Amino acid sequence: MxxxxxxxxxxxxxxxxxxxxxxxxxxxxxxxxxxxxxxxxxxxxxxxxxxxxxxxxxxxxxxxxxxxxxxxxxxxxxxxxxxxxxxxxxxxxxxxxxxxxxxxxxxxxxxxxxxxxxxxxxxxxxxxxxxxxxxxxxxxxxxxxxxxxxxxxxxxxxxxxxxxxxxxxxxxxxxxxxxxxxxxxNNELPVKEWATTGKKGRKKNxxxxxxxxxxxxxxxxxxxxxxxxxxxxxEQRAETYLADDAEILLAAYGTTSRVCRKAVDMAREEGIKAGLFRPISLWPYPAYALQQVLGRVKGILTVEMSLGQMIEDVRLAVNGKVPVDFYGRVGGMVPTSRDVFDKIVAFREVL
Amino acid sequence: MEIVFEKPKALEDVTFHYCPGCTHGIIHRLIAEVIDELDIQEKTIGVAPVGCSVLAYDYFDVDMQQAAHGRAPAVATGIKRVNPKNIVFAYQGDGDLASIGMAEVVHAAARGEKITIIFVNNAIYGMTGGQMAPTTLVGQVTNTSPSGRDVAHSGYPIRVSEMLGSLVGPGNSMKRVSVHDPKHIRQAKKAIKEAFVNQIEGKGFSLVEILSTCPTNWGKTPVEALKWLEEKMLPYYPLGDYSPKEGV
Amino acid sequence: MLEEIIIAGFGGQGVMSMGQLLAYAGMLEDKQVAWIPSYGPEMRGGTANCAVTISDTEISSPLVTEPSVCIVMNKPSLDKFEPTIKTGGLLFVNTSLIDAKPKREDISVYEIPANAIANKIGNSKVANMVMLGAVLEIIKAVEPESILESLRKVLPPQRHNLIPLNAQALQKGAEIVS
Structure with missing residues (x-):
């Protein structure tokens, strides 16, 4: 189609x-x-x-x-x-x-x-x-x-x-x-024997x-x-972008992950080894996939349009192995890729 | 030997948990008899409320869904819209229907939703132990109106049948009945049957408001409670047909 | 090719549809596209803007904060978006409604009397298409024919009689910058 x-x-x-x-x-x-x-x-x-x-x-x-x-x-x-x-x-x-x-x-x-x-x-x-x-x-x-x-x-x-x-x-x-x-x-749908459809020919549901x-x-x-x-x-699902050799890993989902992907591109152009971890399932949180890409990661920057909520799951997943920092905008403001890029640069300096 | 009296098929063979003298048992039986007589047990789906009749799903031998407090008309709407051939009824008390679930019942009626609601009005919250209901009478003492319902503080009790009857809805049916004596019980059964038939015929929304007793929380014996219903509730809640007039 | 375009103006100037046509045309040419509107009170009068991204490769972020191309149909839009254009970017100004001159010197400015031209061909409503014709003549992100093809797809058949007028508007816009 x-x-x-x-x-x-x-x-x-x-x-x-x-x-x-x-x-x-x-x-x-x-x-x-x-x-x-x-x-x-x-x-x-x-x-x-x-x-x-x-x-x-x-x-x-x-x-x-x-x-x-x-x-x-x-x-x-x-x-x-x-x-x-x-x-x-x-x-x-x-x-x-x-x-x-x-x-x-x-x-x-x-x-x-x-x-x-x-x-x-x-x-x-x-x-x-x-x-x-x-x-x-x-x-x-x-x-x-x-x-x-x-x-x-x-x-x-x-x-x-x-x-x-x-x-x-x-x-x-x-x-x-x-x-x-x-x-x-019109794909075939599962039969639901537990549903209330009238008890004809069976015990009541x-x-x-x-x-x-x-x-x-x-x-x-x-x-x-x-x-x-x-x-x-x-059911854990996640996607990574340039994460294999990343030293600074961004963690973001949804629209924010798009902003971050561009920030990763900007960082790479400057020779900074940045990558992106994007959870697709937020529950269950794809902790396993995150642990798999920690290899060279020196720090994780979680980016959200909130005061910092997913960051708690990021911290739980990495369990103290690497520092986790946060950048967020709230109130309907959307972080820009340049903002995130600047944060990557600043984060790299403190690591 | 000729059988002259037996348990309706649509009622499970279990003991009700209701208090002595409570009229929920009578009302359950009337509904079950109607389901048998209309031969709709195999296609009826009941919705149980939150309140004393929360366990209604254990008593009716038909498919049942248990709804959140006040939401039975919305749940019944969902069921009926999925399968319009099913006969769907919701069983609700006064707190469930006329307080926390008022919006749901008003809009189900306004939509002419083809469901039947059995509305048991005993003027008090039973399951939580006797608090003031939206239908508690003026001056009636409850655990949250210890000096009696004060109009200046809590307003007047809501007449649900009259209110829903005021909505435009040519196919809708709203009737108020009582179960305080055998004659009225027979009338109540007739109204319940008509309400189910109204749905079967696809006419519209139907509600039967049944004045009921709560001896335990009213602090009365079962017989006193029946008398109180007759003397105190009937004047404020006149029995009758409140269905919208034709040609609105 | 990656163009990140902001289109801004009053509600009713066809700003949103200009962006949608651009995105649609890009899609028809198998390019990667995204369109994001400003939403909210702007939708009901006042100023409106949308962002369009057209790219040969996967679009990282569809959010446009540093546009390579900016199209402003009224004065408030010029004030708001001129500072955001990236160095070396393009600014298209509807001089029919904007007296003020852009201040930036690190961008290229194209002055298009879009409404005047639209009026000349008989319908001020196609000022947006005049502007779009000019823009496409410069940036070549999509072919004007793809815009017309998009119009054929999005307009209901009974309004296809408007297509020749739109074609003319695109062409007039192109002529003024060529």
Whole structure:
């Protein structure tokens, strides 16, 4: 298939349709609104349902119901809206329901700004909702990767019966890049014997996260933990750029990783051996891949559009082996490649 | 020997956890009887709320989903939109529906969502031990209105059926019934059946508000509680059909 | 070839579509492209700008902070973006709406009376295409024909009657700098 030029939000929406998603429940919020807008037109074309919910809270609970009924289903939002969805996400994880949740991050806390940010890393990877659960979190850095990861996200969600989050930012959502949709429509979807579809010919199915007996609930959470352990073992993804001989390694994800890649090029032109480590899965964090490229690394510079959140996972992964420094912009400001290059130069001097 | 009375098929053969004299058991049974009579057990999906009836999924022998507090109408919407041929009902209490989940039920009704909601109004939070509900009567003493519900402080109790009936929705059905005596129990069953039929016929949203008792948290014997319902709740919550008028 | 282009002007001047056409044309020529809009209140009137990157090789960062080419359609855009152009870069100024002279001496400046030319060929709305014609004549990032091909793809069929006018605008723009 030939390439088309699409906005990240719209491409991601189309990817969901290609992945067999036929149900979308959402609420308007900048900078992800093109996604529901696109699907409001597209879903009826493919026999699906787009429903604008009365709130983010209702939307995520509609996702719960639809997923429990066996459907491939998605919702999308941006930071403040994801906070509202947090309760439902916890229930969805607790009841082991597959779904895909998109967060095109904007600046926070509070109403913050509509400009891009990466301040929801903790929320996405360490919780957000209550209790012991994990989301599989994927962070695309280009529109094409957003498409590919979204299609994969539905399979992963079904495989683990767990919500998967696509974590982007306002730039990824608003940016246009050429994309190619590799999957054909109407691929075969997995059978979900656990879904509530009416108990004809079988015992009743129950979708639930409540276990009043502590012993039983501990068993349930431990079973979830086994699943999270399997994800940690199998689903770590990362990409490196000029990392093999790097002395200064940048660590960045999503849009920021693009900025850093250019900064690496600028540094290389000056004879500085810089490289880039780009996590694609934020949870599970690709610690193993990071440990593999530490060979000649004298220091890691983590770059984020936040006050420093992913840096904690970088530190955990390298476990004190090399110094880890941080550069970030917040409030909707995006670091420039020159800023990052300057930081590389300064960092090299103190190492 | 002729069987004149038996457990409905749509009810599990287990003992309810409800307190002595609580009318949840009656309401569960009525729903199960209706499911049997309409022969829809194999395609019905129930949604359990948060509150005393949180374990409803253990009692109904149909596919069930347990929802977050107040979100049952949204969960039911998700189910129904995926498979419109299923019959979807949500079972909710007054705190769940009329307080924390008010937005969900109003918008499900406004959309004419083809689901059925059984709304059990006993004017108090039961599971957490007797706190003031959005439907607690003026002057009613609860654990969080120790001097009785004070209008100046907490406003008036919400009449859900009237409110939802005021929404434009030609296919919608809202009825208030009670289960304080056999005659009213029969009327309640009729209303529940009509609500399911309304959904089966694809007309729109249907809600049955059922006035119910909570002897434990009201601090009354079961018989006193039934009498209190009749004497105190009925005047403020008149029984009847509050469905939107045709031709709006 | 790597061009990092900023296009800026008032909302309604066709700044966003100019950028999108450029990106689309680049894609049709199998080049690497990216387009990023400023988003937010700017979308609803006021100033608007977008960044377009066109490259023969993979684009590292689609964010343009030091443009090689800057197209300014109004005065606030000149003030805002002139200082960001990289040394040796190009600045295209819509002199129909901008009286002020650029201050930088380490860049090349092209003065294009885009609105005046557009009015002359009968429609001020194609001022953006006049400007684009001039830009492409200088930077050769994509062929003007690819822009027209993009227009054929993005415009609904009932608006294809506008294509000859756009072609004329591109050509007039090219003529003024050639």
């Amino acid at each position: 030939s390439k088309v030029l699409m906005k990240g939000n719209e491409a991601l929406a189309e990817a969901a349709v290609r992945a067999g998603c036929r149900y979308f429940f959402g609420y308007p919020i900048t900078p992800q609104t093109e996604l529901p807008q696109y699907l409001s037109k597209r879903m009826p074309e493919v026999g699906g349902v787009f429903l604008q919910a009365e709130s983010e809270v209702a939307a995520i609970n509609m996702v719960y119901g639809a997923s429990g009924a066996g459907a491939r289903v998605m919702t999308s939002s941006s930071s403040p809206g994801i906070s509202l969805k947090a309760e439902g996400i916890s229930y969805i994880a607790g009841a082991e329901l597959p779904c895909v949740i998109v967060n095109m991050m904007r600046g926070g806390p509070g109403l913050g700004t509509i400009q891009p940010a990466q301040g929801d890393y903790f929320q996405a990877t360490k919780g957000g909702g209550h209790g012991d659960y994990k989301l599989l979190v994927l962070a695309p850095a280009s529109v094409q990767e957003a498409v590919d990861l979204t299609i994969e996200a539905f399979d992963l969600a079904d495989k683990y019966r767990n919500p998967v989050m696509i974590l982007g930012d306002g730039i990824l959502g608003q940016m246009m890049e050429p994309v190619e949709f590799k999957l054909t429509e 129950i979708i639930n996260s409540l276990y009043l007996q502590a012993e039983k609930f501990e068993q349930h959470v431990n079973r979830l933990a086994d699943k999270f352990g399997e994800m940690e073992a199998k």
